[in-house]
Amino acid sequence: MALLQISEPGQTPEPHQRKRAVGIDLGTTNSLVATVRSGSAEAIAAEDGSVILPSAVHYGENAVTVGAAARSRAGEDPYNTLLSVKRLMGRGIADVKSFGDQLPYKFAQDGSGDAADSGMPAIETVAGAVNPVQVSAEILKELARRGREALGGELDGAVITVPAYFDDAQRQATKDAAQLAGLKVLRLLNEPTAAAVAYGLDQSDESVDAADKIIAVYDLGGGTFDISILRLSRGVFEVLSTGGDTALGGDDFDCAIAGWMAGQAGLGTNLDVATQRALLNSACEAKESLSGQEQAALGYGDWSGTLDRSAMAELLDPLIDKTLRACKRALRDAELSVDDVQEVVLVGGSTRTLRVRERVAQFFGRAPHADIDPDQVVAIGAALQADVLVGNKSRDDLLLLDVIPLSLGIETMGGLAEKLIARNTTIPVSKAQEFTTFKDGQTAMAIHVVQGERELVKDCRSLARFELRGIPPMVAGAAHIRVTFQVDADGLLSVTAMEKSSGVSADISVKPSYGLQDKDIARMLQESYAHAQEDIAARALREAQLEAERALESLLAALQENGAELLDERELTALERAMEGLQLAHNGGDAEEIRKRIDALNQLSEPFAARRMDASIKRAMQGHTLDEFDND
């Protein structure tokens, strides 16, 4: 058949060639990238052998530096050295102000530029104002570079991890950063889920066939805590519930110890920033050394003292108690008791603290796993997932079913939030809600979407305001507008609306409360090219070609699978022509022409896609009759 020869050697990749996919842990303090090579996942090291990339970006007048080199500038050039920017992702200016003195940056005050457009904070640097998405993109670019070097070519895709508790705005900001960095995001994956995958698949084969297993992932980082309860059943990881606290972590341990020091040293409570910083550093050192030894000496000024393990335990216990209460709640949400948990996995640097390990072991009644480096386990899990998603079939049995961490709702009368999709609902999920007009001839209506568990809108996070326009004018109450809220497998929300009686789709304009709009991203891409002095045209062509290759390849694979059985001669010929056309355009080098051909091919292959889906459905139903599932 002619169509099998369409792909000439060296022009489009062979369908069975291994794809280049990476997993990226984009962390608050540190980031890293991992990949699957010869069957096992491993972190990718930089040229100097280091695996961890500090999440630090330094903006100089002429150059941007990322990683350890950037972090080392923090002392001498604090305003241009951006650290912990993950905490600002998807956050508004008001949130940032509430972080107070913790962040030494100069924020663009009057909301000019990006800030005015998006409610997103912009940080002043010598290289101009930058927003957190752009800063994260710099970190991702460096990780992508490492991936390309290690795998020897352009990356086909990446899985990027986010805290399970990230809301829609924070997830969207992460995805935007990846787009800015030129990465194709295969999936946003929750960090605890990634960790469970790293452990679940790391174990011997028998566990894959074993009965269901309940896994608890306890993830305590520097500034956040996540707990997830999962069921593993023959390669399917089903997240049953997730919970946590976005403002609780190892940093709070340091604060507790520093507070104790201040009390012991009689320093009072009104301390200047330098003293606070010194106390915190000393506290952090003592905390870390108590993981290895029984006692730690600490001092400040004239005062010196010792802290032993039991004294530290007393200071930390109230904080650890908070995490354990979240564990309890997560178990209840999963309709399980603590005895049901068979495996406990520790993630995050703060789980190195012995007291945390002790208390977690006590709570779950079993010793937790910590054999994979807690700094690497998330990236390793992401790499395993990326390998599957990109189509390398090494772990074909792996499937992750994740949940939405926070309830989604809309604002109703009186500032109340009405929940539409409850937390811990498995994604993807869609929910339709009907609205009606309350005035004669009303043609527009505004909907405010919020996320959170509280009853009042003001206590939830504002995600977006949607405006429905183009509602046909009718008497009040006659128009029935069906609004569908859809959360995809990345945990991202989209909204569509339709007036039922007329079948008219209403226009929706989305204004994310703290995010970027497509036009912002396009502009930032332009800027970043200008910055890197990269040839925009060359980059655009390369991207179009990659997309063409992906389109051709996926269609070719589909045709090989069941083209002959699902398409007639005429349809097959038409598709072949369109594929040939795209291949020619691909080789020709006109980005616009390539895009046009891709669109044309997509349109032409739509019926085929639908028929393939129907075929899958038939296959899924085959052999299943009502009797088979009969139960008394």
Added chain:
Amino acid sequence: MSLQQTYFEIFGLKPAFAVDRAALANRYRELQREFHPDKYASRSDREQLLAMQYAAHINEAHTTLRDPVLRAGYLLKLAGVEVRPEQTTADVEFLMQQMLLRERLEEVPTETDPAAALEELGEEVQGLFSGEQRHFAEVFAAGDLAAAKDSLLKLQFLVKLQRQVEELEEDLLGDY
């Protein structure tokens, strides 16, 4: 599977209140293995979109069949019985009992041992909830749709009360 099939058909189950949870869970994983968007990550955009819609539908079906109150409501909907949100049971005795239970719930924080009082109340509510589920199963199987509807209204009361018990438990633990 099609979007027109009933949730029971999708899961290969009889349309009855009693559901084999193990069969439900197995079938759910089997369906998601076929339709989850991850399985379509390297396919065309169109196929990815279709997969997302199917997976969302399967999730909705699974959620409905797994939850006793949603399942009861869905069974009645299939039988052509509509239950509007503002409707309530006319069983005066039941309503009195609900009022008393709610009063007790409000008094829990002032009891000498609130945790124990709450646990006792929680167990009682759970017992009533299970009993009402059995009742629904019986009358629905017997084809008495009016009684089934009344039973669903009671289940809705009880599940709300159960949620309030849980919320109070969280408050007592000092959360949020």
